[in-house]
Structures are given as structure tokens and as C-alpha cells.
Amino acid sequence: LVTTEEIGFNPFLHDVIANPHRFYKIMRREAPILWSADFRGHMLSRYEDIRGVLRDPDRYSSERDRSRYPPPRRRGDDGITSRTMLNSDPPDHTRFRRLLDRYFTPRAVSELEPHVHEIADDLLAKARETGRFDVMEDLAVPLPTTVIAELLGVPTGDRADFKRWSDAVTQPLTPTTTEEEEEHRFAELNEFNAYLQAAIDARRSRPTDDLIGRLVAAREEDALSDQELLSFVRLLLVAGNETTTNLIGNATLALLRNRDQLELLKARPDLMDSAIEEFLRYDGSVQFTSRVLKEPASFYGVDLGPGDSVILILASGNRDEAVFERPDELDITRSPNRHLGFGDWIHICLGQYLARLETKAAMTALLRDMPQIEFDTPAEEIRYRPQFNLRGLTHLPVRNS
Ligand code: HEM
Numbered sequence: 506l507v508t509t510e511e512i513g514f515n516p517f518l519h520d521v522i523a524n525p526h527r528f529y530k531i532m533r534r535e536a537p538i539l540w541s542a543d544f545r546g547h548m549l550s551r552y553e554d555i556r557g558v559l560r561d562p563d564r565y566s567s568e569r570d571r572s573r574y575p576p577p578r579r580r581g582d583d584g585i586t587s588r589t590m591l592n593s594d595p596p597d598h599t600r601f602r603r604l605l606d607r608y609f610t611p612r613a614v615s616e617l618e619p620h621v622h623e624i625a626d627d628l629l630a631k632a633r634e635t636g637r638f639d640v641m642e643d644l645a646v647p648l649p650t651t652v653i654a655e656l657l658g659v660p661t662g663d664r665a666d667f668k669r670w671s672d673a674v675t676q677p678l679t680p681t682t683t684e685e686e687e688e689h690r691f692a693e694l695n696e697f698n699a700y701l702q703a704a705i706d707a708r709r710s711r712p713t714d715d716l717i718g719r720l721v722a723a724r725e726e727d728a729l730s731d732q733e734l735l736s737f738v739r740l741l742l743v744a745g746n747e748t749t750t751n752l753i754g755n756a757t758l759a760l761l762r763n764r765d766q767l768e769l770l771k772a773r774p775d776l777m778d779s780a781i782e783e784f785l786r787y788d789g790s791v792q793f794t795s796r797v798l799k800e801p802a803s804f805y806g807v808d809l810g811p812g813d814s815v816i817l818i819l820a821s822g823n824r825d826e827a828v829f830e831r832p833d834e835l836d837i838t839r840s841p842n843r844h845l846g847f848g849d850w851i852h853i854c855l856g857q858y859l860a861r862l863e864t865k866a867a868m869t870a871l872l873r874d875m876p877q878i879e880f881d882t883p884a885e886e887i888r889y890r891p892q893f894n895l896r897g898l899t900h901l902p903v904r905n906s
Pocket of ligand 1: 567590591592602653740741744745746748749752789790791794795819845846847848849851852853854855856857859860
């Protein structure tokens with residue numbers, strides 16, 4: 506087995522997106538390196554291989570081959586090809602990361618804890634009135650966008666615009682993006698950039714304590730350009746919103762399908778932290794990341810050269826039977842649980858503590874206010890968004906029976 510076609514792995518099909526794990530199992534067992542024409546790279550599916558690449562940034566670069574995406578029809582900054590910490594190597598990466606790290610430490614994030622719970626509780630309060638609701642639309646989507654808007658310092662009155670812009674920023678350019686869609690996206694993006702630029706300028710004359718204000722202050726010290734600052738803000742939206750939204754949805758689905766674990770978590774709320782690690786392992790929202798070789802390397806007899814891409818299937822590593830016992834079982838008490846859901850090493854998720862906090866707030870509110878939670882839709886009607894990497898549900902209607 507040398508190509509994804511031979512195992513029928515087509516990441517654009519709903520059935521494949523809905524259950525990629527059966528393919529990963531075949532890959533791990535029979536084709537631990539597999540060529541994917543769709544991703545223009547070799548897929549690595551075993552835990553040790555993935556971790557080895559993540560931990561070797563000197564040989565595996567994050568300056569990814571951006572030509573994989575269709576080039577924007579218009580020149581200029583499209584928000585995807587711009588340079589961010591996610592797609593840079595040291596020393597640039599170190600500089601970018603140092604600027605933001607301090608706002609996302611466990612300590613900094615723990616200060617947000619009461620308020621994030623408050624936001625989740627408010628969202629649930631609305632559901633309590635009807636007893637029915639859509640986990641995605643009513644909780645998983647608004648929670649992270651509200652949190653990040655508040656962190657950045659976007660006033661409540663601007664939130665509707667902010668939501669519209671962040672949706673535009675986070676939609677990936679894919680081979681199926683039409684010219685019209687791209688035009689629309691550029692228009693939204695320009696508006697967003699103008700809004701952010703005004704927010705930056707305002708903070709230059711009147712410093713604020715929100716994240717944009719602090720970055721403006723840092724900009725003075727660290728010679729960060731306005732362009733880089735804009736990219737930071739956009740990166741936080743792209744990397745932080747949909748990922749957390751999908752984790753909350755996937756976690757709820759996992760519990761609904763594993764009622765024993767749902768009952769256990771209700772009875773033992775002290776297991777929540779451990780449960781969240783298990784949600785990240787069992788059905789995390791990021792399927793893969795990628796790296797580009799800087800020098801030749803060989804995997805299972807396949808020789809790769811500089812410039813070649815490796816696609817690291819984090820979600821497969823997280824089910825690797827060589828590392829995890831009963832990998833296909835959801836076990837909220839699992840320990841140890843060294844999953845790769847947030848990646849590893851120098852690029853390990855900047856927002857990991859915030860993501861955990863948001864997921865905890867959402868799941869705590871959900872189980873408290875809807876203790877008899879069950880599907881409010883036939884299970885076979887559950888649909889995934891047509892997006893393989895940031896894999897998540899379109900809707901998840903539930904009721905409190
Ligand atoms: C459940 C939610 C999340 C998941 C599963 C997730 C997953 C990941 C993964 C796998 C990476 C590593 C990518 C790589 O090595 O190529 C990453 C990086 C990153 N994440 Fe997250 N993320 C989540 C939430 C967030 C949040 C809430 C934020 C910010 C508010 C955030 C910001 C970032 C940033 C800035 C990076 C780049 C870090 C670097 O390159 O040094 N993420 N994330």
C-alpha cells in the first residue's frame with residue numbers, strides 16, 4: 506500500500522470525515538507512510554513518528570509550502586499566506602511566541618476562569634427556558650468567540666461585526682472556493698483590517714489593558730510591525746475559535762454515544778479535567794498538521810528530500826495501539842494520557858489552557874443544566890461540516906428528557 510487511493514481514503518467525502526479512524530487503523534498497521542495526492546505529502550500515522558517529527562524543528566520546518574492552496578487571485582495580504590508563529594521557524598517563531606506566551610500561561614488563564622464559566626452559564630440559561638437546544642449554535646460556537654472578543658477588547662456593540670469578520674477570516678481557501686466567494690472574503694477582510702487598525706491607533710493614544718492594548722505596548726518595545734500585530738489577532742481567531750467549538754461538539758457527541766462515561770462524569774465532576782484530556786485524544790478537533798523537510802529523511806524505506814511535506818495525523822497518533830490501551834474506547838479516567846491533540850514541542854498549542862477552560866465551562870454547564878441530555882435528532886442525521894482537518898459537527902440538537 507503506497508497511496509491513499511488504494512485504501513479508499515478520500516478526505517472530501519462525508520463518510521470519511523464522519524469516521525476517519527477506520528482508515529487510520531489501516532494506515533498504522535499496513536502503511537505507516539502513505540502518499541496523499543490531496544494533501545501533496547506523505548502521511549505519517551504512528552504516534553512515535555509524528556512525535557519524532559514535531560520534536561525536531563531543526564530538520565522539519567513549519568514554513569509550509571503555501572502553494573498547496575490556490576494562490577489568491579489578488580495580490581497582497583489574504584490572512585492565510587501571511588506569516589505567523591504557526592508557520593514560522595526559530596528565530597522568528599521564538600520572537601512571536603514570546604510576545605504572546607505570557608497572556609496564555611495557566612496562571613493568566615486561571616484569572617479568566619470565573620468569567621468564562623459565567624459566559625457558559627448564561628448561554629445555558631437560555632436553553633433552560635425551552636429545554637431543547639443545539640449544542641453547536643447555542644453553546645459551542647458563541648462561547649469561544651465571546652471569550653476571544655472580550656480578551657482582545659472588542660466592545661459589546663461591535664460583536665456582531667466581529668463575528669461576521671472572524672467567520673470570513675477563518676474560512677479556508679480551498680480548491681472549490683469560487684471567485685465570488687473570494688471577492689466577498691477580501692471585502693470582509695479589508696473591513697476587519699480597517700477595524701483592527703483603528704483599534705490599534707486608538708490604543709496608541711489611550712493605552713488599554715486588553716490584549717490588543719498590551720500588544721500595542723509590546724509593539725513599541727519589540728519593534729513588532731502593525732502588519733505582524735494584525736496577523737496575531739487573526740491567528741488567534743483562526744486557531745482558537747473553530748478548534749474549541751469542534752472540541753465541545755465532539756466531546757458532547759462522544760458522551761451521548763458512551764452513556765456509561767456520561768453517567769460517570771455526572772457522578773464524579775472531579776474527573777472533568779481528565780475527561781477533557783480524553784476528549785482531546787479520542788476525538789480532538791485537529792486531525793493533522795504538517796512539516797516540510799529541510800534535509801533528506803527516510804521512513805520505512807521511503808526516501809524523502811528537502812522540500813517534501815509530511816502530514817502528521819495527530820488524530821491517528823492518539824489512537825495508536827502501541828501507546829494507548831484500548832485506544833478506541835472513551836475512558837475519562839485514562840492515565841497516563843499523553844495525547845497529541847495540541848501538538849507537541851515548540852509549536853504546542855498556545856491556547857491550550859484557554860481551550861481546556863472553555864471546554865470545561867461548557868461541559869460543566871451542560872451536564873448541570875441538562876442532566877438528562879439526549880439526542881434530539883436521529884443519530885444518522887448528525888452531519889459533519891465539509892472540512893477534514895478542523896473536523897466538527899454542523900448541528901447537534903439535544904433535549905433534556
Ligand atoms: C480544542 C481547541 C484547540 C485545539 C485542538 C488546538 C490545536 C492546536 C495544535 C494541534 C497546534 C499545533 C500546530 C502545529 O504544530 O503545527 C496548535 C497551535 C496553536 N494554537 Fe491551538 N488549538 C486549540 C485552541 C486554541 C486556542 C483557544 C487558541 C488561542 C486563543 C489557540 C492558538 C494557537 C496558536 C497561536 C498556535 C500556534 C502556536 C505556535 O506555532 O507556536 N489554539 N493548536
